[in-house]
């Protein structure tokens with residue numbers, strides 16, 4: 172499989188080159204040259220396939236022959252070693268829980284898959300690859316955890332000071348070994364901008380192989396398509412058309428869902444649910460893409476002003492605005508609405524949703540389901556990751572799971588930076 176740059180001014184690359192480079196030299200995102208639908212029999216017999224088999228068949232064409240079948244299956248069974256249950260909320264709505272991995276956020280799958288691919292590609296190489304990643308919260312922990320101890324790879328994580336939750340900060344600053352956390356005086360967009368600048372700075376890249384572990388990296392982005400197929404497998408017997416509502420920030424997860432749809436997955440509609448960072452919502456209303464600086468919210472992993480994957484979504488719909496709008500809607504909700512939704516879900520069903528999941532729930536309600544449709548909102552993080560706001564809103568306490576307990580008492584270590592120059596000094600030292 173070849174990948175091309177969406178800016179169309181860089182050479183095509185293979186999967187391994189796309190993974191190692193992250194972003195194309197013309198600053199474009201890599202995109203697969205073609206997406207071949209899976210055979211009908213795959214969806215007809217899906218109940219008989221286990222998660223690793225589903226994942227293997229779905230991802231194989233994107234990896235091509237660059238990882239041998241046995242290795243790829245081993246990577247997938249390692250990556251998918253936990254559950255992805257759809258939990259019923261009421262008769263018409265369920266939630267796909269994506270938080271059963273080691274850092275309790277959905278990014279675990281993409282981060283672990285990418286780490287193992289990069290480890291495989293770099294195993295005979297003497298020069299370390301440096302993974303440089305900006306996080307609005309959950310990416311950092313998932314990437315740190317996924318790459319911890321992977322030979323030949325150093326990880327540098329940039330996070331906005333004071334704008335991630337305590338648990339998120341613990342998860343990305345306490346691991347040590349090949350993981351370094353840089354605490355940036357700024358917002359997420361500043362972190363993302365610094366990372367993008369570093370990739371193009373030849374005074375760094377002449378000395379160091381840099382790559383990204385944000386959802387711009389194809390190995391982080393594509394495995395997220397598994398979730399939508401896993402949900403379908405569980406819901407097929409309902410005989411209803413599925414509407415997915417995806418709490419969206421950089422729009423990587425929902426974009427992977429649309430790839431699953433292109434592979435033939437029966438999906439009626441995609442709803443992108445956002446907090447007040449509503450660039451895509453405004454775009455769908457006006458056809459005018461006008462990014463704004465991000466604003467801080469209680470669903471902080473979605474505080475993104477200029478979602479990097481939206482360009483991939485446009486490409487998946489052949490840059491045709493009308494056909495995009497047929498399958499894709501977007502709605503925005505503020506913190507008050509989010510808290511009210513958390514209370515509504517808790518009071519009517521006893522289910523504790525985190526703020527991101529609650530935004531997803533609101534998206535389904537806004538979209539309004541017909542009687543033949545079943546709505547699924549993605550629960551992208553365990554509520555414990557947003558402990559203060561969840562406990563305060565619901566007036567209840569949450570038991571701390573073992574994965575989280577483990578990091579809470581560890582010592583944090585981060586390096587403070589405030590300018591791009593400081594980042595560069597760190598990388599070159």
Ligand SMILES: *Cc1c(COP(=O)(O)O)cnc(C)c1O
Pocket residue numbers: 276277278308309310386418419420421422423424425472473527551552
């Ligand atoms: C990253 C994240 C999102 C947003 O996902 P994108 O792929 O960036 O749209 C939503 N919820 C949580 C909890 C996240 O960590």
